[in-house]
Amino acid sequence: MNYQERLRGARLELEGSRLDALVVTHLANMRYLSGFTGSAGVLVLGRRETVFFTDGRYRQQAREEVCRARVKIVNGKPALAAASEWLARHSHRRIGIEAAHLSVAGSSVLAQSLPARAKLVRSPPIVDRLRMVKHPDEIARIRAACRLGSELFGYLVKTVRPGIKESEVAGELEFRARQAGAEQMSFPTIVAGGARSALPHGRASSAALPARGFVVSDFGVILAGYCSDMTRTVHLGRPVAEARSAYQAVKEAQQAALEAARVGRSVAEVDRAARKSLQIRGLAKFFTHSTGHGVGLEIHESPRIAAGEREPLKAGMVITIEPGIYVPGRWGVRIEDTILITASGSEVLTPCPKDLITI
Amino acid sequence: MNYQERLRGARLELEGSRLDALVVTHLANMRYLSGFTGSAGVLVLGRRETVFFTDGRYRQQAREEVCRARVKIVNGKPALAAASEWLARHSHRRIGIEAAHLSVAGSSVLAQSLPARAKLVRSPPIVDRLRMVKHPDEIARIRAACRLGSELFGYLVKTVRPGIKESEVAGELEFRARQAGAEQMSFPTIVAGGARSALPHGRASSAALPARGFVVSDFGVILAGYCSDMTRTVHLGRPVAEARSAYQAVKEAQQAALEAARVGRSVAEVDRAARKSLQIRGLAKFFTHSTGHGVGLEIHESPRIAAGEREPLKAGMVITIEPGIYVPGRWGVRIEDTILITASGSEVLTPCPKDLITI
Numbered sequence: 001m002n003y004q005e006r007l008r009g010a011r012l013e014l015e016g017s018r019l020d021a022l023v024v025t026h027l028a029n030m031r032y033l034s035g036f037t038g039s040a041g042v043l044v045l046g047r048r049e050t051v052f053f054t055d056g057r058y059r060q061q062a063r064e065e066v067c068r069a070r071v072k073i074v075n076g077k078p079a080l081a082a083a084s085e086w087l088a089r090h091s092h093r094r095i096g097i098e099a100a101h102l103s104v105a106g107s108s109v110l111a112q113s114l115p116a117r118a119k120l121v122r123s124p125p126i127v128d129r130l131r132m133v134k135h136p137d138e139i140a141r142i143r144a145a146c147r148l149g150s151e152l153f154g155y156l157v158k159t160v161r162p163g164i165k166e167s168e169v170a171g172e173l174e175f176r177a178r179q180a181g182a183e184q185m186s187f188p189t190i191v192a193g194g195a196r197s198a199l200p201h202g203r204a205s206s207a208a209l210p211a212r213g214f215v216v217s218d219f220g221v222i223l224a225g226y227c228s229d230m231t232r233t234v235h236l237g238r239p240v241a242e243a244r245s246a247y248q249a250v251k252e253a254q255q256a257a258l259e260a261a262r263v264g265r266s267v268a269e270v271d272r273a274a275r276k277s278l279q280i281r282g283l284a285k286f287f288t289h290s291t292g293h294g295v296g297l298e299i300h301e302s303p304r305i306a307a308g309e310r311e312p313l314k315a316g317m318v319i320t321i322e323p324g325i326y327v328p329g330r331w332g333v334r335i336e337d338t339i340l341i342t343a344s345g346s347e348v349l350t351p352c353p354k355d356l357i358t359i
Numbered sequence: 360m361n362y363q364e365r366l367r368g369a370r371l372e373l374e375g376s377r378l379d380a381l382v383v384t385h386l387a388n389m390r391y392l393s394g395f396t397g398s399a400g401v402l403v404l405g406r407r408e409t410v411f412f413t414d415g416r417y418r419q420q421a422r423e424e425v426c427r428a429r430v431k432i433v434n435g436k437p438a439l440a441a442a443s444e445w446l447a448r449h450s451h452r453r454i455g456i457e458a459a460h461l462s463v464a465g466s467s468v469l470a471q472s473l474p475a476r477a478k479l480v481r482s483p484p485i486v487d488r489l490r491m492v493k494h495p496d497e498i499a500r501i502r503a504a505c506r507l508g509s510e511l512f513g514y515l516v517k518t519v520r521p522g523i524k525e526s527e528v529a530g531e532l533e534f535r536a537r538q539a540g541a542e543q544m545s546f547p548t549i550v551a552g553g554a555r556s557a558l559p560h561g562r563a564s565s566a567a568l569p570a571r572g573f574v575v576s577d578f579g580v581i582l583a584g585y586c587s588d589m590t591r592t593v594h595l596g597r598p599v600a601e602a603r604s605a606y607q608a609v610k611e612a613q614q615a616a617l618e619a620a621r622v623g624r625s626v627a628e629v630d631r632a633a634r635k636s637l638q639i640r641g642l643a644k645f646f647t648h649s650t651g652h653g654v655g656l657e658i659h660e661s662p663r664i665a666a667g668e669r670e671p672l673k674a675g676m677v678i679t680i681e682p683g684i685y686v687p688g689r690w691g692v693r694i695e696d697t698i699l700i701t702a703s704g705s706e707v708l709t710p711c712p713k714d715l716i717t718i
Binding site: 038039055056057058059060061063076097099100101102103104105106107108122165167168170171174175177178179181182183184188189198199200201202203204205206288289308326328329 | 417422459464537538563565667
């Protein structure tokens, strides 16, 4: 990972925003800029210097992991308090904060040692935006994570059967993921059968899968720090005509959004393509969430693929395309791929079958 | 779960703090007061009414789960924006926020519809404090989670051997946890062998366990919403005298802290007991973190068992006792139990052997 290039990119934005420093408190952003994988710390990106503050638990780990930043181990006070003192000593005045990630209480701690002439300023999302377009080494890692994620689908199909608990199916996927080297799942595994498939976020529960009905499974792994994400819906027993046609509608909507995902198009256009496809069949009202999101160090990152968002797609972005329809109390269907936007179109990184599988 | 009693408790504190409403944005606090287990929402606790705002993805789930609060599904804007409008309509003036949990950006959204006479006020941690003392039904769930967590140690001992990858050991534990009904692990499983045992937060990696040395394993499950937490350290091969004596020192420090954990004592005294025990053997400088933390809906919750904290222990608190020593680049040892503070002393909820096991 080329931390030097990343820091250079962030500093350019820093200057563009007329900030003297940016206080990075979001862990994924910290990792992106420094390599630190722990769960507590503060990175201060000055115009010239970069300093990383963490506590004694991370002394060895920070020394091993952090690239191109001075590491300061802070004892007996919050890392943010040490960052505040450092900023005061270095006479930084316009100090950017990550307003979406820093808590109100944290911002007070950060302000506590600053002189009156210094000011905390809401920074534009500098690092979140840099992270949207992936570097080749990041794409390689996401590709590997998605490959592993896709392999899990085979185990899912073998495991799913009437009467098995959702949590057992999830456990099987997670075990296979671990065996293949996954650091962890990228979010709580969703396995939702029968009426539970109508819950867009139906985490695997102790419920047994029914004899007949949809099973939505949404899962991903983290491999070398990077996430995968995909959803497939299978059907237990013979689907009735309504279920077949609902599945077909979601598949077509997903295809429409995949085709709309092109360099230069806005993310809203991609969302619109999925929604319009469902609208034609009178199903748009059951599509109750956005069409997708960026994937990388985090399972949900910028850009959001949603109405009202203006971000144009760029080559190197990795996003999900995941329309779904949900009829409360009855059933739900979702199909999701993670894709890479390329100069000439897009590449599906989770190439699993999408024809309806009945079990 | 008696949500009525919880809401009543929170309202008493609300009045004591002269707040007209509390805006609950921390998910665990929201779950505690309402039963909602999803991952997005805002709960507004007024003096008389309770309103829960979430988005379309959670329509069905909120209807099924949320107790004693009106559910409002918000589309096309953030739940916080809808909460802001509601607060403005109901003429609330002193509006408490959870400053440790609400982001700077979130607080702006919450303020956007408020009239000039209304004010966002940093609330004391009302819900976090209520959650410190567990109700009997919560204790039953934590007990069950800890029982399952403890059973996993048997699998750990059977799985650990020279050459096996840390991630495979973790995978085995996680698979067994799932089979026994765990919803998920309560944090990324730590399996850290040899020199990696010196990393207090050494998440299971792809490294193979060495022929000889300590293996620290720190893991927990979530069962019916509640967490377990425990750490044991085993030794591969025959330990040298230094390793044996280090292990013994940590075991004694843990015992000293367990004995200090009594109703009425402050959490700082418990921390001091562990530290003092290590100090006598000249090892206190290697104990680089605090002695423990509360456990419940979250793996880390109040109180912190650390120097400088003043909280007195109360019957019904569930905390961890987890001293450790870490010699960077060489080895580490940690022993951790989750305990329940009772009227007459404490009860260890994770009763696994603590004599050094060599494998």
